[in-house]
Amino acid sequence: MLTQIETGTFPARPLKSIVGRNTPSAExxxxxxxxxxxxxGAAVDYDRNNEIYGDGEPSEYIYKVVxxxxxxxxxxxxxxxxxxxxxxxxxILGIEATDNHHFSAEAVVKSQLLVVKRSTIFALAAxxxxxxxxxWSLTARELGHVQNLMITLGRKSAHERVAAFLxxxxxxxxxxxxxxxMSRQDIADYLGLxxxxxxxxxxxxxxxxxxxxxxxxxxxxxxxxxxxQLDA
Amino acid sequence: MLTQIETGTFPARPLKSIVGRNTPSAExxxxxxxxxxxxxGAAVDYDRNNEIYGDGEPSEYIYKVVxxxxxxxxxxxxxxxxxxxxxxxxxILGIEATDNHHFSAEAVVKSQLLVVKRSTIFALAAxxxxxxxxxWSLTARELGHVQNLMITLGRKSAHERVAAFLxxxxxxxxxxxxxxxMSRQDIADYLGLxxxxxxxxxxxxxxxxxxxxxxxxxxxxxxxxxxxQLDA
DNA sequence: CGCTCGTTTGAGGATGGTCAAGGCTGGTGG
DNA sequence: CCACCAGCCTTGACCATCCTCAAACGAGCG
Numbered sequence: 001m002l003t004q005i006e007t008g009t010f011p012a013r014p015l016k017s018i019v020g021r022n023t024p025s026a027e028x029x030x031x032x033x034x035x036x037x038x039x040x041g042a043a044v045d046y047d048r049n050n051e052i053y054g055d056g057e058p059s060e061y062i063y064k065v066v067x068x069x070x071x072x073x074x075x076x077x078x079x080x081x082x083x084x085x086x087x088x089x090x091x092i093l094g095i096e097a098t099d100n101h102h103f104s105a106e107a108v109v110k111s112q113l114l115v116v117k118r119s120t121i122f123a124l125a126a127x128x129x130x131x132x133x134x135x136w137s138l139t140a141r142e143l144g145h146v147q148n149l150m151i152t153l154g155r156k157s158a159h160e161r162v163a164a165f166l167x168x169x170x171x172x173x174x175x176x177x178x179x180x181x182m183s184r185q186d187i188a189d190y191l192g193l194x195x196x197x198x199x200x201x202x203x204x205x206x207x208x209x210x211x212x213x214x215x216x217x218x219x220x221x222x223x224x225x226x227x228x229q230l231d232a
Numbered sequence: 233m234l235t236q237i238e239t240g241t242f243p244a245r246p247l248k249s250i251v252g253r254n255t256p257s258a259e260x261x262x263x264x265x266x267x268x269x270x271x272x273g274a275a276v277d278y279d280r281n282n283e284i285y286g287d288g289e290p291s292e293y294i295y296k297v298v299x300x301x302x303x304x305x306x307x308x309x310x311x312x313x314x315x316x317x318x319x320x321x322x323x324i325l326g327i328e329a330t331d332n333h334h335f336s337a338e339a340v341v342k343s344q345l346l347v348v349k350r351s352t353i354f355a356l357a358a359x360x361x362x363x364x365x366x367x368w369s370l371t372a373r374e375l376g377h378v379q380n381l382m383i384t385l386g387r388k389s390a391h392e393r394v395a396a397f398l399x400x401x402x403x404x405x406x407x408x409x410x411x412x413x414m415s416r417q418d419i420a421d422y423l424g425l426x427x428x429x430x431x432x433x434x435x436x437x438x439x440x441x442x443x444x445x446x447x448x449x450x451x452x453x454x455x456x457x458x459x460x461q462l463d464a
Numbered sequence: 465c466g467c468t469c470g471t472t473t474g475a476g477g478a479t480g481g482t483c484a485a486g487g488c489t490g491g492t493g494g
Numbered sequence: 495c496c497a498c499c500a501g502c503c504t505t506g507a508c509c510a511t512c513c514t515c516a517a518a519c520g521a522g523c524g
Contacts, residue, residue: 074379074383076383080387081387082382082383082387084379084382096372097368097372098372126361129358132365132368133364135368136329136364136367136368136371137329139329139368139371139372139375140328140329140330140371141329142375143371143374143375143378144334146375146379146382147306147316147334147335149382150314150316150378150381150382151306151308151314153382153385153386154385154421154423154424155308155312155313155424157511157512158511183469183470183471184470184471184472185470185471189386191386192385192387193512193513194512194513194514195470195471195472196471196473196512196514197511197513199471199472199473200472200473202472203472203473215521216471216472216520216521389479389480390480415501415502415503416502416503416504417502417503425480425481426480426481426482427502427503427504428480428481428482428483428504428505429479429480429481431503431504431505432480432504432505434503434504435504447488447489448488448489448502448503448504
């Protein structure tokens, strides 16, 4: 549901088959693009709520999250906000096929990003086929996640939405105890709900013994099956 | 809002700048990918409601719509359906970075498609940089449209959703009189609403003099401003 | 310690969903 | 050519979910 684009775990390897034994547990091998950014990137810190880039601005840089969390969103005239995804450590963001960003990006909490010029990556892509392939793969992967989110937004109840969100977060953190970097408002704007409904649903899930809430930003998944049923 | 991916009008030309005078009115020049499909494609007919490919199936072919209309959708266990987009003549569909389709595709009405093997396109892409670039551009374009649809699904009222849909259809047909190939149910499943709500909203918009409905499948946009306001 | 921001909870209301029935239309066959 | 039928569309009445408005609570930080 979330827009996780960690390239190291991305199964897609278009235009070339995966040869040899795969060791899915060992995730040292990154995508070529991920490696390139790791090598060439400049580390930049962003404070909580600081803008990384704005909707409509020229897409000059590509970013890789080192630490923290980033939200990608769009705002309507009257202030309604739709968050399209959260980017966590390892994720790459800011890739655009067009010369302008179609969304805004902000740090959810204090975050560190590796920053590389888009033109540098493009120059590399022109020579290294794998880099170009990675760019496409990442865009395709984002497409897949946004399409899943669409089903959530179009066809699921508040209960199901929150369950889907928690399951995805659990999956991404590879842990049943989830530390949420984002506020209830962020979650609401991601799931197409209000803060109140998100909060109430958390409480309900706790009462149903599906989750525990030691503190508001920490969720322990107790009954994954229950959540999965809700995920439909 | 809709997933129009007619390559001829796509503004994005990543990895190379657009040189010389642009003649936006003359749209003969297609994308390289579009040309390739036009040259190599086999014409295949699909009857109304016939499946073109199914969710999870190997992605063997790439398609270009000659006539008719295609819907891309996903179905949840309990039958809830979310339509992700409609493809109209000129649009290319079926491109996947992974080896399997993530959605199902069906003909909304009797349609003709040009069909090319994915492997053929990929072989071409390995040699012709522009083809690879087109593949990426199309994926990015789909991403953009789905992201817009997300805002609609997550943050807009029924009124606004239908208005957005009609404006997009008007834009795509370059005409204020829209012939809808899809049913109210299709529209509902696209906008995350029920048939009844879609129908009621059409009637309301007619009463507000925003549109005319000579017959149920033909919409004449009367007051575009009114619709645009609703589009938020 | 107190303030502020975020979260929770409550009460009431509106939007859109559900269930049900009637009407239109285009296609088919007599 | 007309009549009927089936599928689609519209409309109505009622209801559930989620939103809105409001207030209190709690946790982190100066």
